[in-house]
Amino acid sequence: DAGVTQSPTHLIKTRGQQVTLRCSPKSGHDTVSWYQQALGQGPQFIFQYYEEEERQRGNFPDRFSGHQFPNYSSELNVNALLLGDSALYLCASSSLGELFFGEGSRLTVL
Amino acid sequence: AQRVTQPEKLLSVFKGAPVELKCNYSYSGSPELFWYVQYSRQRLQLLLRHISRESIKGFTADLNKGETSFHLKKPFAQEEDSAMYYCALRWDGDDKIIFGKGTRLHILP
Structure with missing residues (x-):
């Protein structure tokens, strides 16, 4: 089992563009959470998906949206990128309350 | 609002x-309550959670509801303990886990 996998690992965008990040959960996990980690900060909860529905959402604007597919993989979409969206985006799948993290997608917005 | 505070950004021991x-x-x-750890060039991973009451890699943490604390302790530091440590919380009836800002632990030889 490769664990949680995320793609791409790094990407650079310019302000106003849109980005899609992808996540495949650990085998057997049906819940996916997304976190934003700015430099020097802890992970900030964006939202969580379960059974293809957004179950919970953190304090992020509507520019941040997501999707979960029938195979439990997930996407995070960010529209109208701002400089402040530059961060490491972490995906985590969960089982019995424990989060298993991917290595993250590092987004740089210029 | 629910919040997790880790007062030290860096701890050298x-x-x-x-x-x-x-x-x-x-x-x-x-x-x-949870403690997550990130070793150099590795992904964030669970170290321990208070409900399991385990000692992992010599670390323990006790939930003190009176002081609302969940300090992580180890009696004898080892060089391989150098890492970034995050305290995290999930409140009852909820599924999301929120994290503190983290403490970098640096073990000096």
């Missing part, structure tokens, strides 16, 4: 000395 990483939370209910 000599090898063999005791370690205590502080974590305080603000929540009036019955939270579940």
Whole structure:
């Protein structure tokens, strides 16, 4: 089992563009959470998906949206990128309350 | 608002000395507390959770509801303990886990 996998690992965008990040959960996990980690900060909860529905959402604007597919993989979409969206985006799948993290997608917005 | 506070950004400890990483939370209910760790060039992973009451890699943490704390302790630090440590919380009836800002533990030889 490769664990949680995320793609791409790094990407650079310019302000106003849109980005899609992808996540495949650990085998057997049906819940996916997304976190934003700015430099020097802890992970900030964006939202969580379960059974293809957004179950919970953190304090992020509507520019941040997501999707979960029938195979439990997930996407995070960010529209109208701002400089402040530059961060490491972490995906985590969960089982019995424990989060298993991917290595993250590092987004740089210029 | 529910919050997790880790007051130290950096903690430097000599090898063999005791370690205590502080974590305080603000929540009036019955939270579940965790410590996550990120070693150099590795992904974030669970170290321990208070409900399991285990000692992992020599680390323990006790939930003190009176002081709303969940400090991480180890009696004798080892060089391989150098890492970034995050305290995290999930409150009852909820699924999301929120994290503190983290403490970098640096073990000095």
